[in-house]
Amino acid sequence: MDFRLTEEQEALRESVRDFAREVVAPVIAEHYEKHTFPYDVIRQMGKMGLFGLPFPEEYGGMGGDYFALCLALEELARVDSSVAITLEAAISLGAMPIYRFGTEEQKARWLPKLVSGEALAGFGLTEPGTGSDAGGTQTRAVLDGDEWVINGSKAFITNSGTDITALVTVTAVTGTRPDGSKELSTIIVPSGTPGFTVAPGYSKVGWTASDTHELTFDDCRVPADNLLGERGRGFAQFLRILDEGRIAIAALAVGLAQGCVDESLKYARERHAFGQPIGNYQAIQFKIADMEMRAHTARLAYYDAAARMLAGEPFKRQAAMAKLHASTIAVDNAREATQIHGGYGFMNEYPVARFWRDSKILEIGEGTSEVQRMIIARDLGL
Ligand SMILES: Cc1cc2nc3c(=O)[nH]c(=O)nc-3n(C[C@H](O)[C@H](O)[C@H](O)COP(=O)(O)OP(=O)(O)OC[C@H]3O[C@@H](n4cnc5c(N)ncnc54)[C@H](O)[C@@H]3O)c2cc1C
Known part of the structure; x- marks a missing residue:
């Protein structure tokens, strides 16, 4: 058992992390405020090959796998979830149904555009x-x-x-x-x-x-x-798509949860109260320690679900647990990160305000938390 990433996976993670910090972070707050779609960021993500991560080279993809997509989603969501969900939905909900179930003609017609990020579905x-x-x-x-x-x-x-x-x-x-x-x-x-x-x-x-x-x-x-x-295969098709998609949403939720840790650590060092940085107070330290623990355990849950999926093993229950856990802790971390930021946490100019507003949907989209519990219970034979 080895949860460490390969050199190639580490390199992908680093390049997406750099992209998120250098390209997404400076412009996203304005798009968020004005409710505009970040076409330029999406175009650059296309150039980087992110929309082709889990697809074979014959369709213009990067020849990677679903776990590579999850790593990229985690790093994007660590900075911004709008961009991350655009990539998640473009691949997992948009291109993947055509790749998995389409005829050769449909794949040849649609996949190259979708996989390059020139087009979305x-x-x-x-x-x-x-x-x-x-x-x-x-x-x-x-x-x-x-x-x-x-x-x-x-x-x-x-x-x-x-x-x-x-x-x-x-x-x-x-x-x-x-x-x-x-x-x-x-x-x-x-x-x-x-x-x-x-x-x-x-x-x-x-x-x-x-x-x-x-x-x-x-x-x-x-x-x-x-x-x-x-x-007549519509039901089976969307169940498969949603099972996979839950791992991707879990990765996105872990990214948001980790972003809350990043921002809270920074703020706890900068902000002073009663003559010292608030990070000196155990109440703040314990909040951040718990946030880091939650992000870590949720990450292990999605790594496990992805590993089972890629090994061709049953993964429905693990994907549901990963999504349920990661979305729950994302909301918890966003709430605590806002608390650590005090009044500034309630101001939209701070990234944690975005994290807070973006976290709730993770407990709803691609299957609510109640639906995840139904899936887990059913898989346990109830
Ligand atoms: C921003 C956003 C993007 C989205 N993107 C897409 C997309 O690209 N494609 C797409 O198809 N959908 C998309 N969705 C829809 C999303 O997947 C659904 O909103 C979600 O699955 C819940 O469905 P619903 O809103 O109809 O809630 P409902 O199904 O009406 O549920 C309402 C409440 O009842 C609970 N509930 C329902 N049944 C039970 C039960 N049997 N036992 C206990 N509790 C139950 C639910 O958990 C929930 O709390 C998106 C939603 C949002 C908000």
Whole structure:
């Protein structure tokens, strides 16, 4: 058993850390404040090859693996979560479904653009009326000759409305199974298809420099060939995508938790109260010690889940535990980091204010904490 990183993994971590500090940190607060998408940062991430991390070289990828993506996400989120979630969603929710389930033609058409970061894709599962209970999907797709006709709407879809969004994959009811349950399938809808409308961006509490929209499909027609993988496999496809995605979200949460330690350490040395740096007080030291411990244990949990996944072993329970634990401790660390910063922690110009606002969604997106507990309990046979 060895939890140490290889030289190559360490080098990737360092280069993303430098990028986050030198390129993301100086500009992100303004994007966050103005709710603008950081196109220039995303373009530079594309040039670095970050969008291609877990994809083979034949599609323009870096030939790395999912763990490499997690390392990059952790280092980005240590500085900013809007940029990190843009990368996470672009790969894990955007390009990965096409890579895993697409035909050779679909891969050849879409992956090179997505893997280079020139284009982004969204993954439309959640609807205004249903999220955790994805079986409640109402969006319908009916085959009419050689076209799917899609009607319905999707809520909270990341990366679905940027200037460089190329497509969204949409889950839709495509029929009824013999046992009366819904047949779900996944269909690729290119941006700009008539009948596909992207609503203006939401006003969000956090992740304000990331892109999230409600989508509407009104007699939206796409070629029958835009079916992703087999008809009726929609449920199995998104379960696989979400299982993997949980490891990536756990890595992102660990990054935010570690960023809280970084900022708190710095502040505890600088800020004086009662004649000495607040870091001299045991109450502050213990907070930071606990924050570091939480980030460390959550990191081990996602390393373990990723290792099992890459070894081809079952990893559903470990991914759910990693996501549940990492998101919980990210919220804890953000709360404590804000406390250590006193009144300045409540000012948006301090990074910990962003960490605080960005932490809560980690307990909600890609499966709420309750859903993670349901998955763990079910895997334990309950
Ligand atoms: C910024 C942002 C980005 C997102 N990006 C995407 C995206 O790219 N693609 C996408 O498809 N979705 C996306 N989502 C949606 C996200 O995954 C859902 O919001 C999430 O899964 C929860 O679904 P919901 O909001 O419908 O809550 P609900 O499912 O309505 O849940 C409400 C509450 O009830 C609880 N609950 C539900 N069922 C049970 C149960 N059986 N037992 C106990 N408690 C239960 C939940 O845990 C929660 O606390 C995004 C959301 C946000 C906010």
